[in-house]
Structures are given as C-alpha cells and as structure tokens.
Amino acid sequence: MIPNKYEFSVPTKIIFGSGVIKEAGSKAKELNAKKILIVAGENVRKAGLTKDVETSLTAVGIPYVYFSEFVPNPRDYTCNKGYEFAKKEKVDTVIAVGGGSAMDTAKAIATLLTNGGDVLDWCGADLLKTDMAPLIAIPTTAGTGSEVTPFAVVTDSKTQTKLNILDMRVTPKYALVDPHVLLNLPPHIMAATGIDAMTHAVEAYTCTVANPHTDVYALYAIRLISSNLRQAVNNPDLESCTGMMLGSNTAGIAFGFADVAAVHCMAEALGGMYDMAHGVANAVLLPTVSNWNIPANTKKYADVAVALGLDTSRMSDNEAAHAGVAELEKLCRDVGIPKLKDLPAINTADFPALAAAAAENVSVNSNPRKVSADDFLKLFKKAYEGYDD
Numbered sequence: 382m383i384p385n386k387y388e389f390s391v392p393t394k395i396i397f398g399s400g401v402i403k404e405a406g407s408k409a410k411e412l413n414a415k416k417i418l419i420v421a422g423e424n425v426r427k428a429g430l431t432k433d434v435e436t437s438l439t440a441v442g443i444p445y446v447y448f449s450e451f452v453p454n455p456r457d458y459t460c461n462k463g464y465e466f467a468k469k470e471k472v473d474t475v476i477a478v479g480g481g482s483a484m485d486t487a488k489a490i491a492t493l494l495t496n497g498g499d500v501l502d503w504c505g506a507d508l509l510k511t512d513m514a515p516l517i518a519i520p521t522t523a524g525t526g527s528e529v530t531p532f533a534v535v536t537d538s539k540t541q542t543k544l545n546i547l548d549m550r551v552t553p554k555y556a557l558v559d560p561h562v563l564l565n566l567p568p569h570i571m572a573a574t575g576i577d578a579m580t581h582a583v584e585a586y587t588c589t590v591a592n593p594h595t596d597v598y599a600l601y602a603i604r605l606i607s608s609n610l611r612q613a614v615n616n617p618d619l620e621s622c623t624g625m626m627l628g629s630n631t632a633g634i635a636f637g638f639a640d641v642a643a644v645h646c647m648a649e650a651l652g653g654m655y656d657m658a659h660g661v662a663n664a665v666l667l668p669t670v671s672n673w674n675i676p677a678n679t680k681k682y683a684d685v686a687v688a689l690g691l692d693t694s695r696m697s698d699n700e701a702a703h704a705g706v707a708e709l710e711k712l713c714r715d716v717g718i719p720k721l722k723d724l725p726a727i728n729t730a731d732f733p734a735l736a737a738a739a740a741e742n743v744s745v746n747s748n749p750r751k752v753s754a755d756d757f758l759k760l761f762k763k764a765y766e767g768y769d770d
C-alpha cells in the first residue's frame with residue numbers, strides 16, 4: 382500500500398566504480414580535513430586494502446593515524462577508546478575502511494568528536510546535538526550497507542545488547558564503493574555478509590514502513606544479490622563482485638530509509654549474547670521468520686520470489702511467496718551457511734532471554750506481522766528445529 386505522505390533522500394554522495402578507493406585523498410581535501418583517523422581492522426590493513434587510501438592522502442598532504450582496536454560487534458568501551466585517541470591526536474575527519482564493524486565504530490567516534498560524552502549517551506533516535514565529524518566510508522564487504530545508512534550499531538557491554546545511534550546526522554559524507562576490494566574476500570565472509578544484505582532487502586521491502594522509493598532499491602538489491610552471490614562466493618570475478626557491491630549498497634539505502642524487521646530483532650539478540658557474525662545470525666533465521674510473516678504481506682513476499690528469479694506466472698500469490706522463501710533457504714544452503722542448530726555457541730536455555738531481547742528491539746513494530754516476545758520464542762524454537770515449509 383502506498384503511504385499518503387513520505388519523505389526520501391540519500392544524504393551520502395555515492396561514488397561507485399573500480400578504483401574509486403583512490404579518491405579518498407581528494408574527497409578528504411574537499412571536506413577541508415586537517416588530520417584523518419583511519420578506522421580499519423588489522424585484517425583489512427594486512428590485505429593491503431588501505432594502501433590506496435594512504436597513498437591518496439599523502440598525495441594531498443593530509444596526515445593520518447590509525448585506530449584498529451575494535452572487534453566484530455563493536456563495544457561501547459571500544460568506541461569511547463577510539464574517541465579518546467582521536468581527540469588526543471586532534472583528528473577532525475574520519476575514514477572507515479572495512480565492514481560494518483569498522484564503519485559503525487567510525488560513526489560512533491565521529492559522533493563523539495563533535496557531541497562529546499559517552500557513546501551510550503547517543504544510542505536512541507535523533508539524540509545528536511550536532512552533525513558528527515565528516516566521515517568517508519569505504520566498504521570492504523558486500524553486506525552491511527552502513528556506508529549509506531543513518532545508523533551505527535553499538536553493543537552495550539554491560540547488558541550485552543545491541544543498541545543503535547539512529548540519526549540522519551550519522552550518514553557518511555561520501556561512500557567510496559569499489560567492487561575491486563571484494564575480489565580476495567574469504568568465501569565464508571562473502572556468504573555471511575551477502576545474506577545480511579539480502580535480509581536487509583527482503584525486510585525493507587516487506588516491512589510496515591516501506592515506501593515506493595525504498596521498494597525500488599530493495600527489489601533491485603534482491604535481484605542483484607540472488608544472481609551474483611553464488612558466483613561471488615565460489616569463484617569471485619569482477620562482474621559478480623560488482624553485482625554484490627551494488628546489491629549491498631542499494632539494500633543499505635532500502636533499509637536505511639525504511640527499516641529492517643523481526644529477522645534483525647532476533648539476529649541482534651543473538652549477536653549481543655553470543656558475539657556471532659551478524660550475517661550468519663540473520664541467515665539462520667531468515668527463512669523461518671519470512672515464512673511466518675507471509676500471511677501479513679503475501680503480495681510483497683510473492684514479489685520477492687519474482688525478484689529472486691522464480692517463474693511465478695502459474696502460482697497464486699501465496700504459492701509464490703512460499704516458493705520465494707524456499708529459494709532464500711536454498712540460497713543460504715548453496716553458499717554454505719550453517720543452520721541455527723549447528724552453531725556451537727547456541728544454548729536453547731537462552732531462548733527466553735533472546736526472545737525478550739528481540740522484543741525490545743527498535744525495529745519490532747516494523748515487522749509486517751505483529752510479533753510478541755512469545756512469538757519470538759516460538760520462532761527461535763522453530764528456526765532451531767529447522768525450516769520446513
């Protein structure tokens with residue numbers, strides 16, 4: 382259903398193409414940067430993905446320092462530590478090179494550089510006093526879409542819950558989206574991050590706050606990811622990596638300006654408790670939760686099936702929707718995603734606490750089907766037993 386009124390804009394300037402990572406220096410100069418903090422993990426640095434950034438900054442005479450002391454699912458204390466370091470170094474601009482953890486850590490540090498305080502002060506909706514420090518985001522995985530979203534996900538280390546800074550002021554100034562950087566990504570990371578991007582697109586398209594503009598990005602993202610992920614995992618080439626990088630970025634726009642839904646509510650609960658890869662947490666839940674949601678938005682799940690490349694011309698909407706969910710399950714299997722039951726960290730005794738955490742998530746009302754803590758508990762159990770259409 383088309384809403385009576387909605388707003389849509391993408392504040393981030395997106396520069397897409399092979400080699401655009403080399404423009405980091407010229408873009409930093411445009412932003413009048415005097416000193417840069419590069420937020421990049423050790424693996425990204427060892428893989429040589431920051432070399433072109435360093436060269437381009439040197440070419441325009443802008444000094445830089447690194448912050449690499451963060452881990453997947455960035456903690457509040459890590460963000461605060463990064464801020465103290467950035468303040469001591471008199472940094473005014475931030476460049477993130479990495480996946481969601483690097484970009485979200487960078488957003489948190491950039492927020493603290495101009496707003497001060499503790500990162501947890503800014504977790505919530507529209508709390509920032511002023512714009513964050515300028516940020517150039519360079520994704521090195523095709524998953525998070527954080528280079529264009531107005532969120533930063535931070536884990537509260539005391540409660541082990543994932544919180545969000547939700548504010549249009551945490552959108553990066555520039556996203557340098559370079560498919561070349563995916564060519565040497567390990568296959569299990571390509572798979573997990575790719576299914577995260579797929580989950581963004583499916584949830585954005587079917588959620589209660591979708592609008593026609595986010596729908597366009599979501600359907601295009603589903604098409605791109607479903608037709609390129611297997612190749613990008615098994616035998617990555619520039620074409621499949623281009624498809625995945627565009628798929629991740631367009632899915633990021635879709636969910637960044639619509640929302641995610643119950644899969645992410647549950648995946649973030651898993652990530653907070655077990656510190657597991659976010660993409661895997663989504664993938665083990667996506668088929669079960671989508672299947673449960675079908676009655677609440679059957680036509681849109683039928684559209685998902687078409688975007689996944691299925692011929693649904695002889696199917697009812699309900700049949701098409703179920704075929705689409707089965708195809709999502711097949712895609713997860715084909716790229717080697719394990720099942721919830723096969724994840725060693727999972728303890729079924731934690732399911733009530735996980736369900737309660739999922740019910741507290743900010744995106745819970747965006748799910749197409751009204752979902753309670755009891756429903757989340759049933760869905761965790763159902764996902765554990767195995768998706769069975």
Ligand SMILES: [Fe+2]
Nearest residue numbers: 525577581659
């Ligand atoms: Fe996600």
